[in-house]
Amino acid sequence: MTDGTATTTPRRRFSGAGSPWAPYVFVAPFVLLFIVFLIAPIGVAIVNSLFSRQSSGLGFGGSSIEFVGLTNFLRAFADRDFLAGFPRVLLYGAVQVPVMMAVAATLALLFDTALVKARRFFQFSVFLPYAVPSVIAALLWGFLYQPSVSPILQFFAGIGLDVNPLSPGIVLWSIANISLWSLIGINMIILFSALQSVPREMYEAARIDGASELRTALQIKLPMISPAILLTTLSSIIGTLQLFNEPQVLQTITSNIPSDYTPNMAIYAASTLGKDPHLASAMAVILGLATLVVSLLVLAANRRTTNRAADGI
Amino acid sequence: MIAVTAVMAVAAIYFLVPVLWLVIASTKSTGDLFSTPGFAFADFHLLDNLYALSTYDGGIFWRWGLNSIIYSVIGSALTTFVCAITGYALAVYRFRGRAALISVVLASLLVPGTVIAQPTYVLLVTLGLDNTYAGLLLPALVYPFGVLLCFIFAQSAVPLELVEAARLDGAGEFRIFGSIGLRLLATGLVTVLLFAFLGSWNSYILPLLVLTDQELMPLTVGLTGWSQASITIPGLQILTVVGSLVSVVPIAIVFLSLQRFWKAGLTAGSVRG
Numbered sequence: 001m002t003d004g005t006a007t008t009t010p011r012r013r014f015s016g017a018g019s020p021w022a023p024y025v026f027v028a029p030f031v032l033l034f035i036v037f038l039i040a041p042i043g044v045a046i047v048n049s050l051f052s053r054q055s056s057g058l059g060f061g062g063s064s065i066e067f068v069g070l071t072n073f074l075r076a077f078a079d080r081d082f083l084a085g086f087p088r089v090l091l092y093g094a095v096q097v098p099v100m101m102a103v104a105a106t107l108a109l110l111f112d113t114a115l116v117k118a119r120r121f122f123q124f125s126v127f128l129p130y131a132v133p134s135v136i137a138a139l140l141w142g143f144l145y146q147p148s149v150s151p152i153l154q155f156f157a158g159i160g161l162d163v164n165p166l167s168p169g170i171v172l173w174s175i176a177n178i179s180l181w182s183l184i185g186i187n188m189i190i191l192f193s194a195l196q197s198v199p200r201e202m203y204e205a206a207r208i209d210g211a212s213e214l215r216t217a218l219q220i221k222l223p224m225i226s227p228a229i230l231l232t233t234l235s236s237i238i239g240t241l242q243l244f245n246e247p248q249v250l251q252t253i254t255s256n257i258p259s260d261y262t263p264n265m266a267i268y269a270a271s272t273l274g275k276d277p278h279l280a281s282a283m284a285v286i287l288g289l290a291t292l293v294v295s296l297l298v299l300a301a302n303r304r305t306t307n308r309a310a311d312g313i
Numbered sequence: 314m315i316a317v318t319a320v321m322a323v324a325a326i327y328f329l330v331p332v333l334w335l336v337i338a339s340t341k342s343t344g345d346l347f348s349t350p351g352f353a354f355a356d357f358h359l360l361d362n363l364y365a366l367s368t369y370d371g372g373i374f375w376r377w378g379l380n381s382i383i384y385s386v387i388g389s390a391l392t393t394f395v396c397a398i399t400g401y402a403l404a405v406y407r408f409r410g411r412a413a414l415i416s417v418v419l420a421s422l423l424v425p426g427t428v429i430a431q432p433t434y435v436l437l438v439t440l441g442l443d444n445t446y447a448g449l450l451l452p453a454l455v456y457p458f459g460v461l462l463c464f465i466f467a468q469s470a471v472p473l474e475l476v477e478a479a480r481l482d483g484a485g486e487f488r489i490f491g492s493i494g495l496r497l498l499a500t501g502l503v504t505v506l507l508f509a510f511l512g513s514w515n516s517y518i519l520p521l522l523v524l525t526d527q528e529l530m531p532l533t534v535g536l537t538g539w540s541q542a543s544i545t546i547p548g549l550q551i552l553t554v555v556g557s558l559v560s561v562v563p564i565a566i567v568f569l570s571l572q573r574f575w576k577a578g579l580t581a582g583s584v585r586g
Contacts (some may be wrong), residue, residue, distance in 0.1 A: 023408040038457075139537065291425045
């Protein structure tokens, strides 16, 4: 990503000709929308989080909005249920992201070999769930998680296994299953496309040296597509911290998912059920900062391993 | 070899079984949904179910479908245009603030989308845009990742010599963008278009917050509402199932038939990593 911006080859000199105002007109729509719908909401969240609606006289005397400093943040940090959402999504991400990347990478590597027959059919089936909106996927799996309609649970019951995917200890992994089902396909396609753009000559040397398909895959192909792996991993991590759609939908069929099950759900609940947009804003700021910290940690960890790999060579 | 095929078969079963269940369940009556085995066909009720789906609540389902299409088609077309023109300008011109804009776009990739849903909603209320089409369409137009993709595509796909030659021929900057830039960027734009399309097609938390009017809701919000209400209105259960199937089929067909184009775009994007 940085290569594209930092290096300008001599051929790519910028011409001074053309209307001097043209580039500003070109970028104006984006810049304007960016300010209104990205910068401003962040500003709104920060300002909102510092205020609170104070009602006077038993609520009969109307209410006023007053500056309360960090009170909303203290309230958010005192809210055990809100805080409990963070380790929950981190645990979820720690399992879901590696499983997803491992399965997506394995499938992409298999598709990249000549070993897979009926490649188009298999690629179609892996990718199909991505065309299903995550909310619909959650509805669909919701049916498959209910003993009264689920053929899968009926099958398990038939062989004497009583599984309840919606029980308190398991429901988090049932949610993970839905997002795995939805997202493995797109990650597989991104990694597969990256593999396809690696020049085939890269593998010739390995083949001449007698390396097996497996060794070639692990030691040449995977390192070659590490930028794509980093990109997909990072967006997956950000995605898990934002977890909302699947648990919010499943919430309607089970009592084991409270309305503040994930940080994002807690923000939604504070805003709608609690009718406290100021507390919700403080929570949103906290979640945003937490996500930023995790993303930067991943980027830093990656830079370190990349440097170490480069030193090794 | 056999092992690979076995792995592929297991994967295919995992990914296809829920869809297969959806297809079979859609053909059942409410009673059969609960009383017959999940993967066995019962009496064929698909047409009855489709009729019920179309007539329930004055045909609100199709209204939701239309809304989803409006949000996704208009939204993704506009989003792609905004991304294209911005990425093109960043690649072709050197202007004051260019470096700053690139850094801002890169930095904003780390801003989590759904976290700003709640503040965006507060802002839309302030602007009087809550519960309107515009309120849902406008925020979606900010797609920094799309701008970045277009910038990368434009750097490799739009030769400055060509822009220069068009200028010598007397073409204006907008004309150059419209007739040369857009055409050269086309492959990459398909990728941006599809991601933007799927983004708004999947969108849930923002419409859930912003829209109160049933008539404005997209399918995702409408169908989950039905699922919630089916606890008290039993007939809605099968309508949720059939509605899910109907909402998935067209998008799956469009997406899978276009995959040649957007796969090419993805590859072009990953070359520069």
